[in-house]
Amino acid sequence: MARTKSHKTIGAVQLIYLLVLICLTAAPALSQSGRRQEPGKTGKPPQGPIADPNKPGSGTSPNRPAKGSGDEIDPDDVVKISSNLVPIPASVVDRRGNAIVNLKLDDFELQVDGEMRPLSELTRSETSVRLAMLFDNSGSLDAAREFEKQAAIRFFRKVMRAKDEAAIYSIETDSYLAQPLTNDVLRLQQTIAMFGKPEGGTSLFDAIINSATYLRPYSGRRVIVIVSDGIETTSRHNDFDLVMQQVLADDCQIYVVQTGLYEGANLRALAAERRMEQLSGQTGGAVYLPKTTDELDLAFDQIAADLSQQYVLSYYPSADQRDGRLHKLELRIKARNDVRVRSRKVYYAPKAASSANY
Numbered sequence: 001m002a003r004t005k006s007h008k009t010i011g012a013v014q015l016i017y018l019l020v021l022i023c024l025t026a027a028p029a030l031s032q033s034g035r036r037q038e039p040g041k042t043g044k045p046p047q048g049p050i051a052d053p054n055k056p057g058s059g060t061s062p063n064r065p066a067k068g069s070g071d072e073i074d075p076d077d078v079v080k081i082s083s084n085l086v087p088i089p090a091s092v093v094d095r096r097g098n099a100i101v102n103l104k105l106d107d108f109e110l111q112v113d114g115e116m117r118p119l120s121e122l123t124r125s126e127t128s129v130r131l132a133m134l135f136d137n138s139g140s141l142d143a144a145r146e147f148e149k150q151a152a153i154r155f156f157r158k159v160m161r162a163k164d165e166a167a168i169y170s171i172e173t174d175s176y177l178a179q180p181l182t183n184d185v186l187r188l189q190q191t192i193a194m195f196g197k198p199e200g201g202t203s204l205f206d207a208i209i210n211s212a213t214y215l216r217p218y219s220g221r222r223v224i225v226i227v228s229d230g231i232e233t234t235s236r237h238n239d240f241d242l243v244m245q246q247v248l249a250d251d252c253q254i255y256v257v258q259t260g261l262y263e264g265a266n267l268r269a270l271a272a273e274r275r276m277e278q279l280s281g282q283t284g285g286a287v288y289l290p291k292t293t294d295e296l297d298l299a300f301d302q303i304a305a306d307l308s309q310q311y312v313l314s315y316y317p318s319a320d321q322r323d324g325r326l327h328k329l330e331l332r333i334k335a336r337n338d339v340r341v342r343s344r345k346v347y348y349a350p351k352a353a354s355s356a357n358y
Contacts, residue, residue: 084322088119088313089221089253089284090331090343091306099309100339110315111330121314128220129307130181131159131166132211136228136259137195138172138202145198147293148259152227153189155300159307160185167214168192173200173234175207177214201234205243208279212250221312223285225303226256230272240275247283248326248348254279255306256287257299284344313343322352 088110092100105122135152160166160183168179168191179191208224215222224247232238247254256276273289280287286306288299313331321327331343 084316084319086315086317086329086347087221087251088315088329088331088343090311090313090341091284091309092311092333092339092341094339099305101309103311103333105313107333107336108311108313109332109334110313111328111332112315112317112321113328117315117317119313120316123312125308125310127310127312129159129161129164129166129223130215130218130220131164131223131225132169132215133166134169134171134175134204134207134211134224134226134228135178135192135195136171136202136204137198137200138233139199147296148227149192149195151293151297151300152192154297155225155304156185156188156192158301159304160188165218167211169207169211170195171202171204171207171228172198173203175203175210175235177210181218202228202231203235204228204230204232205235205237205240208243208254209237209246212247212252215252216250221307221310222250222252223307224252224254226254226276226279227259228256229269230256230258230276231269232272232275240278244279244282245326245348247279248344248346249350251347252283253285253344254283255285255303256280257296257303258287258289259296282345284342286342317349319352322349324351325349 090108092103094100101124105119108119108122110117110119133152133155156166162183165181165183166188167177167181168188170176170178178195179188182188204226208226211224212222215224237243256279258273258276273287276287279285286303288295288302290296290299315329317327326346326348328346329344331341333339333341
């Protein structure tokens with residue numbers, strides 16, 4: 001009888017052990033049953049806009065699962081949602097300087113590095129503006145100071161529309177963002193009005209690089225308006241070529257109101273003037289050299305008018321042109337030699353990211 005009980009006990013233990021082994025073996029298969037894919041198909045994220053993580057106020061899109069949800073991202077999808085657009089703001093005037101505002105996409109032709117390339121889109125002043133004004137508060141500026149402030153204040157009143165936003169940087173020894181992007185004209189005017197007596201060094205290059213980086217995540221036309229004598233003294237980033245590459249890579253258009261040169265130019269001011277001409281010329285903007293307070297006010301008026309009358313054309317380079325180099329642009333009006341076109345002359349093509357990085 002004891003021997004029979006012993007056999008029964010051993011049999012029960014073996015049965016329990018067998019059941020546990022079956023459960024452990026089946027668990028992984030059960031957990032994977034909801035993620036099974038058909039052979040030859042790759043999991044893709046749901047369709048929908050992808051939020052820009054660099055853009056203020058941006059978060060995870062409701063159409064995109066949060067990172068870590070377990071869904072895989074197809075490298076091909078990453079390439080598809082990466083914009084390779086080159087915006088080309090253009091101002092077109094006749095021989096008298098009057099703006100021509102009735103042109104269509106077919107009226108334009110574009111050459112890239114000397115070869116004809118197609119333009120894909122044309123918009124007008126309905127394109128929103130994201131503008132950063134760089135206002136010089138360094139010790140190199142003093143003459144007509146109060147009028148400069150009043151002219152800048154009037155500029156915001158003329159140029160700003162409900163869909164536009166502007167920010168203000170103070171150029172000084174440690175340049176900084178004095179007013180973040182806003183469409184509140186009163187706040188912009190108050191920021192300019194509250195600037196005190198100019199003093200200290202001029203970190204102009206730092207302000208240009210910082211403002212271009214700040215505008216980068218935003219859509220629309222990215223515009224930088226520099227109100228300064230253009231003389232650089234204290235920037236940590238003192239390589240002008242780096243400054244140029246930054247504004248081109250971030251598709252910024254630069255206008256310069258070069259003040260403080262009322263007493264006549266010296267060698268330092270002439271070098272600053274050449275740099276400002278390069279920045280504005282390469283990006284499709286303009287430089288103004290007011291010698292009187294009336295000319296100063298007129299310069300701001302001309303920038304406001306230019307922004308309201310621009311064409312914005314779109315060009316999509318081919319994949320082989322994403323080579324980390326600068327490419328020359330030349331925009332023309334077909335079959336007309338009685339007009340003048342002012343637009344960006346180069347663009348920077350960042351290298352295409354390798355799918356191995358994703």
